Amino acid sequence: MAKLKSEKNSASEEEKRPVSLSKQDKRTINQIDSMAEEVCKVAQRHKEPLVAIPTRSLSNIRFNQSRRILEMGNKRTNRELFNVGQAKSFMQTMLVASGTKQLIEMGKTTSIRGLYYMLKHDIKPTKEPTFHDQGECDPIIEDCEVLLDSLREELHLFADKRGDMVGNLIIEDNGDEIDCSRMGSGGYAIPSIVEPNVIKFKKCTAKFVLHVEKNTVWQRFNEDKFWKKHNCILTHGAGQPTRGVRRLLNRIHHELKLPIFCLLDNDPWGYYIYSVIKQGSINLAYESQRMAIPDACFVGVRSHDFERCGLSESVKISLNDTDRKRAKQIMEYPWFARKKDWQKEIELMLKNGFKLEVEALISRNISYMTEEYVPMLLKEGKFLD
Amino acid sequence: MAKLKSEKNSASEEEKRPVSLSKQDKRTINQIDSMAEEVCKVAQRHKEPLVAIPTRSLSNIRFNQSRRILEMGNKRTNRELFNVGQAKSFMQTMLVASGTKQLIEMGKTTSIRGLYYMLKHDIKPTKEPTFHDQGECDPIIEDCEVLLDSLREELHLFADKRGDMVGNLIIEDNGDEIDCSRMGSGGYAIPSIVEPNVIKFKKCTAKFVLHVEKNTVWQRFNEDKFWKKHNCILTHGAGQPTRGVRRLLNRIHHELKLPIFCLLDNDPWGYYIYSVIKQGSINLAYESQRMAIPDACFVGVRSHDFERCGLSESVKISLNDTDRKRAKQIMEYPWFARKKDWQKEIELMLKNGFKLEVEALISRNISYMTEEYVPMLLKEGKFLD
Numbered sequence: 037m038a039k040l041k042s043e044k045n046s047a048s049e050e051e052k053r054p055v056s057l058s059k060q061d062k063r064t065i066n067q068i069d070s071m072a073e074e075v076c077k078v079a080q081r082h083k084e085p086l087v088a089i090p091t092r093s094l095s096n097i098r099f100n101q102s103r104r105i106l107e108m109g110n111k112r113t114n115r116e117l118f119n120v121g122q123a124k125s126f127m128q129t130m131l132v133a134s135g136t137k138q139l140i141e142m143g144k145t146t147s148i149r150g151l152y153y154m155l156k157h158d159i160k161p162t163k164e165p166t167f168h169d170q171g172e173c174d175p176i177i178e179d180c181e182v183l184l185d186s187l188r189e190e191l192h193l194f195a196d197k198r199g200d201m202v203g204n205l206i207i208e209d210n211g212d213e214i215d216c217s218r219m220g221s222g223g224y225a226i227p228s229i230v231e232p233n234v235i236k237f238k239k240c241t242a243k244f245v246l247h248v249e250k251n252t253v254w255q256r257f258n259e260d261k262f263w264k265k266h267n268c269i270l271t272h273g274a275g276q277p278t279r280g281v282r283r284l285l286n287r288i289h290h291e292l293k294l295p296i297f298c299l300l301d302n303d304p305w306g307y308y309i310y311s312v313i314k315q316g317s318i319n320l321a322y323e324s325q326r327m328a329i330p331d332a333c334f335v336g337v338r339s340h341d342f343e344r345c346g347l348s349e350s351v352k353i354s355l356n357d358t359d360r361k362r363a364k365q366i367m368e369y370p371w372f373a374r375k376k377d378w379q380k381e382i383e384l385m386l387k388n389g390f391k392l393e394v395e396a397l398i399s400r401n402i403s404y405m406t407e408e409y410v411p412m413l414l415k416e417g418k419f420l421d
Numbered sequence: 422m423a424k425l426k427s428e429k430n431s432a433s434e435e436e437k438r439p440v441s442l443s444k445q446d447k448r449t450i451n452q453i454d455s456m457a458e459e460v461c462k463v464a465q466r467h468k469e470p471l472v473a474i475p476t477r478s479l480s481n482i483r484f485n486q487s488r489r490i491l492e493m494g495n496k497r498t499n500r501e502l503f504n505v506g507q508a509k510s511f512m513q514t515m516l517v518a519s520g521t522k523q524l525i526e527m528g529k530t531t532s533i534r535g536l537y538y539m540l541k542h543d544i545k546p547t548k549e550p551t552f553h554d555q556g557e558c559d560p561i562i563e564d565c566e567v568l569l570d571s572l573r574e575e576l577h578l579f580a581d582k583r584g585d586m587v588g589n590l591i592i593e594d595n596g597d598e599i600d601c602s603r604m605g606s607g608g609y610a611i612p613s614i615v616e617p618n619v620i621k622f623k624k625c626t627a628k629f630v631l632h633v634e635k636n637t638v639w640q641r642f643n644e645d646k647f648w649k650k651h652n653c654i655l656t657h658g659a660g661q662p663t664r665g666v667r668r669l670l671n672r673i674h675h676e677l678k679l680p681i682f683c684l685l686d687n688d689p690w691g692y693y694i695y696s697v698i699k700q701g702s703i704n705l706a707y708e709s710q711r712m713a714i715p716d717a718c719f720v721g722v723r724s725h726d727f728e729r730c731g732l733s734e735s736v737k738i739s740l741n742d743t744d745r746k747r748a749k750q751i752m753e754y755p756w757f758a759r760k761k762d763w764q765k766e767i768e769l770m771l772k773n774g775f776k777l778e779v780e781a782l783i784s785r786n787i788s789y790m791t792e793e794y795v796p797m798l799l800k801e802g803k804f805l806d
Binding site for chain 2: 077114139140144145146147149150153154156157165166194197198200207208209210211212213214218219220221222223224225227229233234251252253256259260276297348349350351365393395396398399402403
């Protein structure tokens with residue numbers, strides 16, 4: 037059986053071609069180099085090599101009331117090479133940092149699974165693998181993000197991509213000009229890395245973004261050309277939006293100065309999605325300043341909509357114990373706890389005893405949500421903050 | 422609190438605008454009307470109204486050796502109005518058929534969840550709902566598909582959309598021209614309905630389609646501009662491809678005469694994905710003739726690739742009991758059972774005792790799969806059929 041070996045002068049030559057690094061790439065490489073130099077310096081002074089990693093646990097996360105985003109505090113934990121309990125993770129940290137540096141220098145990106153495969157090998161002459169499984173690699177990647185003050189995307193790592201966009205916006209993606217108002221029924225698939233070196237905004241006439249929870253709802257709004265009639269951009273995240281979608285919304289909001297309106301289910305999961313878009317995620321608080329959109333608004337579905345929109349009895353979905361528990365937890369999040377309107381909103385859902393999906397509006401008529409409901413809400417302009 | 426009512430003359434006028442029906446839409450409406458007329462005729466003759474629904478159970482499915490697709494047999498089951506056990510599902514069948522007719526006449530589409538909400542109401546004066554939950558509605562939709570010999574998409578129903586496309590193909594999607602060779606890093610998001618009235622092929626210079634399993638692998642191939650170097654179209658289905666992706670591949674294969682090459686994991690799930698793309702799905706056998714691609718080829722990952730590509734020990738993932746059981750089931754599928762190469766392939770995986778993901782190739786180098794592995798396989802041209 038023929039072995040599949042490199043053809044001479046094909047791929048290898050390609051790889052030798054010097055890659056022109058963006059400003060951002062240079063900064064990231066600097067971060068990695070400084071960290072490595074620091075470790076070496078300590079070793080040369082015959083001290084124990086270590087890195088001080090910002091603590092990612094809940095105890096080191098706080099809600100910054102003035103910036104209105106989740107932030108990490110200043111706590112750090114030392115990770116030492118000459119410590120039996122930390123030696124492995126110390127070495128893994130160096131390995132991940134070095135792997136991402138390689139990626140940046142090659143001008144390539146990969147998934148976190150790809151990086152795991154790139155770095156996984158047995159440490160010879162032992163049979164000890166660098167990582168037993170991906171579950172061992174992923175937290176180290178997150179450690180490197182905080183240690184190097186670099187988003188995963190800046191380390192050339194991408195996540196799964198989900199979520200599409202249409203609307204009055206022209207972008208440039210890797211040199212290709214894409215007119216999001218000419219994307220048919222399918223739409224432009226939002227990539228996982230949407231940093232300025234990949235995605236550039238060329239022309240935007242839209243006045244706001246409508247972000248909807250599900251792709252089926254997005255399809256309804258796109259089919260009814262809502263974005264054309266109301267001069268906006270229409271996005272969805274197929275549930276909890278990916279980092280790519282959140283980062284893109286963040287950039288559109290800050291760079292193009294467009295408000296972000298969210299149309300989500302009237303249930304604890306919808307509230308949670310809103311919370312992540314607006315304030316950031318508790319697990320990944322360090323990325324909030326690049327991802328969170330504290331001025332995002334919740335347009336619906338609202339707890340009073342069942343009555344207000346005259347929906348039929350049959351669209352109610354009874355709350356279960358998990359829903360009630362989750363709703364109460366969310367009410368206590370600091371950024372919801374101080375807002376009377378949100379307290380009332382969630383209390384009313386609990387009092388109703390049922391939740392409502394966006395699709396429940398279809399029971400009025402198929403285009404009620406696109407032609408009556410959202411237009412009326414936009415006209416009124418009374419959103420939940 | 423203001424009630425959100427229809428603004429006069431806005432949405433309603435829009436809805437009154439006559440929708441121009443495509444040839445396909447007219448055919449589907451004819452199918453629905455004929456079915457309804459048949460039911461009425463029987464009733465007028467004072468006989469019991471019924472519909473004879475093609476049986477969708479495994480007992481009525483066979484593998485057509487000459488067409489090489491899964492097909493339904495001729496068995497039908499009567500569903501009668503005056504039968505206590507069938508009255509409800511009879512009425513639900515009529516309701517779904519009538520709902521889809523409304524959709525077609527309005528020129529709108531919706532998700533199966535949307536249709537459920539459209540049709541759900543209490544049957545007055547009782548409090549009996551038309552459907553208790555979506556689980557009651559979905560099989561009726563499938564019944565209507567076989568009863569009316571119309572794909573779900575022809576009934577104006579869409580599924581979740583997943584999967585993206587780039588490559589040397591220009592399409593028209595709802596009147597918008599989309600050049601899939603100018604779609605940047607994100608790609609064109611494949612819609613759920615890709616029938617000829619929505620998607621038209623304008624220009625294709627590509628010579629084949631490479632369909633990969635995961636979007637992270639797709640991103641690697643897109644970033645390396647594989648489709649440009651090898652003049653092809655690149656698609657993924659984010660796992661098991663959706664109906665939209667399968668139907669699009671089917672149309673590209675039959676209308677543009679391009680071969681479909683699949684790059685999937687070397688594991689039972691990868692085999693199963695291939696089986697569905699090629700022969701159709703057992704659950705939805707009636708759609709095979711519009712979705713299946715009997716000439717699709719499996720290019721990799723192959724069971725001998727661990728040795729052949731010199732992969733490192735650490736990329737092996739041990740088979741578990743479920744894998745072994747599933748692999749044996751798949752070996753017995755009629756379309757695998759008669760193929761010696763496939764029997765050998767699966768036997769070798771079982772003998773190896775491990776499975777391999779496409780990403781395992783990254784352990785050679787990050788672009789090994791795009792710059793060496795697939796190009797070598799294409800050159801050799803020895804694919805699994």
